[in-house]
Amino acid sequence: MAERSGETADRILQAARSGLLTDGYAALSTRRVADLAGVPLSQIHYHFGGKQGLILALLERENARLVERQRHMYGTETPLWKRYEQACDFLEDDLASGYVRVLQEMMAAGWSDQALGRQVVAMLNAWFTVLEEVACEAEARFGSLGPFTAGDLAALIGLSFLGGEAVILLGEEQWSRRVRGSLRSVGELIRRFEEPS
Template identity: 35%
Template sequence: MNDLQALPARETGDASPDTRQRILEAAFNCLVARGYAALSVRDIAKDAGVNHALISYYFGGKDRLVIAVLDDANRKLLERQQHLHEEPVGFAEKWAMARRFYQSDLSSGFVRVQAELWAASLSNVELREQFLPRIQAWKQLVLNGVRDAFQAYQVDLPAVFSAEAIATLLSEFWLGMEFSQLIGAHGETARHDATLDAIEVLLRTLDARTAPAASKPKGQRQVKRTRSRP
């Protein structure tokens, strides 16, 4: 008799959202506390208060479980970021809000969970195939925000400074900053903060330049066209 056959009927019936969510939360906490390499299905089950066989029943194994953990957190945070982009405020204020969100995500453990799965993906091909589309979703969100800024600012830049190029700079800088902070390179924090501050100052300058045009009646606006559109 296998473990699932030995479980009470109430634990092997249809997937219970409450049980599934308890497993996800326990796995998230274990990833934050111990990391992927030390992640134990039995420890997760113990923390969730369920039989360890239920993890296979609900998720099919450790790697599928950690991707489900990432998806559960990603869904909420991507929705939060999408709402941020839709806020009727300047891009500098959106940038400042994104920085506050980052500090919250760092404190909650989400940044650690994402980094753990990124590192594990280097040697785990199956995990990597599942992880990459999730990180690409974040990069796409950054690209969408930069495209919105290009459209709003109408700045005249050389063609090489495309929305894609700037979004890549922002995304890769941010990811590098996350890894640096997670491994304890606190000596670099001041430089990171200075860079984030500089971008915010630039955005505030551009916001101020576009504000007068935005306040004019539509027919009176004089819009400066870019040589390159995203």
């Protein structure tokens, strides 16, 4: 019985992800998700309590998986600049998968719903923790991060990605190319520190 319940919840989460990518958060209804999942509407309320709980569950599941991916990637012995380039590659994967859209939609919804905003910030903190660990590694390796603390540098990089993602989602090609190029140029800066000529 619990296995079937888990399968139903998973089907609902997959339908919510599909509907969110197609319709966006504001236009997504629990009835539409129920139809996409092939379940009664009551199942969404039973498993998730409603639309917001459903989308948060979807975001939390994706967020945990992707933070673990980043932690694993940054935990290797590969040079920092190559790991940063991999992070830029992961951005492309995360845009294609819809994760970035879901995250940005929930951030926007959190502007007018403080409780939701706190939950989204808690998820973002996991990313900033990983980035700060990497910045501490860089500080230990290079001896100094200039005027920045490891936390400052982690915040600057994390916020650059978040802002860049928002601009990319607007769909204007020139700005999208500019964002991608700017983010990748940071990898080249790291490379110059790691491999001075």
